[in-house]
Amino acid sequence: xxxxxxxxxxxxxxxxxxxxxxxxxxxxxxxxxxxxxxxxxxxxxxxxxxxxxxxxxxxxxxxxxxxxxxxxxxxxxxxxxxxxxxxxxxxxxxxxxxxxxxxxxxxxxxxxxxxxxxxxxxxxxxxxxxxxx
Numbered sequence: 001x002x003x004x005x006x007x008x009x010x011x012x013x014x015x016x017x018x019x020x021x022x023x024x025x026x027x028x029x030x031x032x033x034x035x036x037x038x039x040x041x042x043x044x045x046x047x048x049x050x051x052x053x054x055x056x057x058x059x060x061x062x063x064x065x066x067x068x069x070x071x072x073x074x075x076x077x078x079x080x081x082x083x084x085x086x087x088x089x090x091x092x093x094x095x096x097x098x099x100x101x102x103x104x105x106x107x108x109x110x111x112x113x114x115x116x117x118x119x120x121x122x123x124x125x126x127x128x129x130x131x132x133x
Contacts, residue, residue: 022080052083
C-alpha cells in the first residue's frame with residue numbers, strides 16, 4: 001500500500017490530500033472495510049491542522065453490483081496527533097453512509113465547497129493513490 005504523493009512524516013510540511021501518515025492510517029483502515037479492488041472513486045478533502053492535530057476526511061464510493069448503477073458511499077475520517085508526547089497517535093473511522101446513483105455523489109461533491117466555504121471542492125482520485133494494483 002502506498003501513501004500517495006506529498007507524504008510528510010514530520011507533520012510540518014505542506015498539507016497534501018491523500019499523502020502523509022494520517023492518510024496512510026486511513027487507507028489501511030478503509031481496506032479492512034472495503035476491498036480496494038471495488039473502490040470506484042476517493043474524494044479527498046483538504047486536511048486541517050490545528051492545536052497539534054491533523055484531521056482528514058475522504059468520501060469513498062464502491063461498486064455495488066447487487067444494486068445496479070448505484071454506489072455504496074463511505075465516509076472515512078482520521079485525526080492524527082502531530083506534535084507533543086503523543087505524536088503519531090490518532091484514530092480513524094470508516095462508516096457506510098449511503099447507497100445512491102453515481103450522479104448524485106458527483107453533484108454533492110461539487111456543491112460541498114459552496115456549503116463549507118472551501119475554495120475548491122474535494123479532489124477526486126482513483127484507488128491507485130493508496131493501493132497498488
